[in-house]
Amino acid sequence: MRFRTRLRLSATKTVAAVALAALLFGSACSLVHKQVATEKLRNTSLSLARVGEAVGYSSEAAFSRAFKKSLGAAPATWRQANG
DSSP states (O other): OOOOHEEEEEEHHHHHHHHHHHHHHHHHHHHHHHHHHHHHHHHHOOOHHHHHHHHHOSHHHHHHHHHHHHHHHHHHHHHHHHH
8 A cells, every 4th residue: 555545645745744754864964964074073183075075075175165054164163163
């Protein structure tokens, strides 16, 4: 039996539920990435490129942009202030 039929959800409510689940999953992943990145910046001497790789970025520039957008400071600046 189909998922939405079993739960007696309309197609619209099913789409909304799946979208919400995807949003929550994305938020959880983002939170874990932030926690891992900040822990590595604070407690290791890994290069910014290596920290970025550890949380799934293919380049230091992409990691730095995302980190700054999320936490309000560049990773190097954050490390100096919090390391």
